[in-house]
Amino acid sequence: MEVKGRVSNSPSTIVQSDDEMDLRRGPWTVDEDLALINYIANHGEGRWNSLARSAGLKRTGKSCRLRWLNYLRPDVRRGNITLEEQLLILELHGRWGNRWSKIAQYLPGRTDNEIKNYWRTRVQKHAKQLKCDVNSKQFKDAMRYLWMPRLVERIQAAAAATTAAAAVRSPTASASATTTITTNNNITYNYSNNNNLNNSFEVHSGEMMLSPAIMNNNFGGSQSYTPENSSTGASSDSFGTQVSPVSELAQDYYNNVTVSNSNSNNNPNPDYYQQAQDQLSFLDCITSPSGLFSQQLDFHSMEQNTPWIQSNGDASNGFWNVENLLLFQQLTDNI
DNA sequence: AAAGTCCACAACCGCGGTTGT
DNA sequence: TACAACCGCGGTTGTGGACTT
Incomplete structure (x- = not known):
């Protein structure tokens, strides 16, 4: 042990x-x-x-x-937070704030403590680097319109790579791994990809597309997970003896998720999870080589309130290097 | 190689809610 | 009903290892 x-x-x-x-x-x-x-x-x-x-x-x-x-506890999951889990944490934190135990209910095997630590060490670090509050509108917008779409993009890319690999092994396999998730939140990621890995996505409102893994919420298993059927949630309820109560909001989250998965194989390749192990940082998000944002984003107003892009162009804080700055300005100019 | 710094995370603390007497 | 004990949650701290200088 x-x-x-x-x-x-x-x-x-x-x-x-x-x-x-x-x-x-x-x-x-x-x-x-x-x-x-x-x-x-x-x-x-x-x-x-x-x-x-x-x-x-x-x-x-x-x-x-x-x-x-x-x-x-034997079912505690250890190791890196996967891309799917990161996305789910961002999504659920946006919904519920620092309700760690509640968020943990939706990440089987993860504890509230682990999620809390993830948030403090990774997410809050980026807010600190940007000299803004993690709860500020600026940072939340950046998470919603930069970080989360980029996560989706990375997840899709990994899934597409897996699909492509599967197609090589079996030419009759499905040609597309597009997966659509619709939630009732105010954000939508319309994301499409094909087998040449030339991805693009749009941000609308009303639906969000995630990977088969996050959609099934099985994170590698074959059984769909919801807090109702889980005894592994990190809530304070006794393991294996009682089921955590699910709030209306949590129920609502699942009730309003619809799935359309054009991939004939709903079981993600196990390799996929290995590929998705890497942590995705905020820096990764803003340096997305293929992110095409159609969502209007008020970076100009951000700039007025916080030094997202410092007026003197100083990028010496280690985060805003020249490349990132240009990308960020390009985004700003296009809206 | 040594010292300093940073980072991740296990563990503790305080508070509020719940349960039992 | 009042009180005490227990439990769970969120915030915070302390520590060891990794990394940098």
Whole structure:
């Protein structure tokens, strides 16, 4: 069993609580992990305070719960956040804000903590680089009209590459991997691609096109995922014993998704997921070689409020290099 | 090679809501 | 009904490893 993170040789702190019971804090040891795993395997989870005592762990119930849900649970997904997951996080955060546990319900195996960390380390970093608030309209617009379309583009490109590879292996395979997703949000990505990988997309309002993977929400599996049928969501609900409640909004999200997938093969090639492992940064988005934005985007007003493009042309912050600046200005001039 | 810095993420803390007595 | 204990969530911090100078 892989053990990483703060499970280390560094000693945990011993805290003397009011009832004279010494409690451990800090990194979990392998022995503690095993004790927790064994106890839950035999008795199930829940009732965390009594569980901690019964398992002989000198930890708080909260600490046990956190360790189990965020790390030890067998269905916790580890590794890079995929492109599909990134797109879903951006979409759902735009809808719900910092409701991490709610967002995590839609990313099977991902924990709220992991999503929160992703947001803070990756997304907020870009906002910081752009010297604007992550909740500002400017940044949200950029996410919506640059980052997310670019994610879609990358996902489609990966899917197209997979389709092309499949076509080589089997000439009778489908010729197009176009997948359309329609949501009821206010943004639409009309995206088309063909087998020569010459992609273009348009942004409208009302529908968004995503990959077969994100559409099926199976992220590599073959079964469609929704919070209703999942026991793997990172919510605080007990794993495997009860199903997370789905809010009206969440239900609404799925109810308003329609699919049209022209690809005869709905099961994405497993290789696809490997290809999609790379993280997509904001920089990648704005340097898209093929992004053709038709959506009106008020970059001029952005410029007035925040230094998206610095008036003195200073690109020394490491983000806005000359190439990116020219692209960004080109976008600005075309609207 | 050593020191400094950055980054990712596990873990903790405080608060509010829920449940049990 | 009131209180205490428990639970879950979101914000924050601390640490180790990777990277840079």
